[in-house]
Amino acid sequence: MSITFYYAPNTSASRVHWVLEELGIPYDKVKLDLRAGEQHKPEFLAINPNAKVPALVVDGTPMFESLAIIIYLGDRFGVEKGLWPRVGSGEHAEALAWSVWGSVTLGGTIFRLFYNTSEWFPAESRNAPQAETARKEFEAQLGILDQRLRGREYLVGDHFTLVDAANAAAIAWALSFIKVDTTRLPDLSAWLERSTQRPANQAVHAG
Ligand SMILES: N[C@@H](CCC(=O)N[C@@H](CS)C(=O)NCC(=O)O)C(=O)O
Incomplete structure (x- = not known):
């Protein structure tokens, strides 16, 4: 499994960063300089066309919107760690x-x-x-x-x-x-x- 997390400090990405740390799963971090406009680079727009952090790429699949990412991580990794309730409960x-x-x-x-x-x-x-x-x-x-x-x-x-x-x-x-x-x-x-x-x-x- 490969997870790449795109973030900038003290932004909407921080909640996802916290969740990744709670889950203790391996991931790579890519820090973007928002003031320098790195979120507008074509290679990042291919991951999040909204030009915003956070974004996550899991085994080649790009995701954006912090809440979507948190729910995905909760459902996939959080249940067995007692950090997210079982789907359907x-x-x-x-x-x-x-x-x-x-x-x-x-x-x-x-x-x-x-x-x-x-x-x-x-x-x-x-x-x-x-x-x-x-x-x-x-x-x-x-x-x-x-x-x-x-x-x-x-x-x-x-x-x-x-x-x-x-x-x-x-x-x-x-x-x-x-x-x-x-x-x-x-x-x-x-x-x-x-x-x-x-x-x-x-x-x-x-x-
Ligand atoms: N609803 C989005 C909000 C994302 C967002 O607004 N990110 C801001 C930082 S808090 C951003 O990347 N801004 C860069 C820009 O607008 O150029 C989420 O929760 O992921």
């Missing part, structure tokens, strides 16, 4: 619901925040009222997660799964550029700490 249904929610609903809000606040985008395309609306939605969605985590340690089942990695990576990234008082969200804060302190995530951020 109730927990698998919950894993899909919370992972897709984290990418589409919460992730959509996070990207709106990013587009409207980050210097990566031109000032004239940034909109302060939209940023404020997205910030309020982000706080409300963090509240939904805090509620979900009441009386439980992880989002699905009774132990850490890749669902936690997918969501915690996105939230930790968002909190690096949007300040939110998470002390009002004690169950979310404890879960975020518990999840992001895992050695696999620490290894991703170590270099």
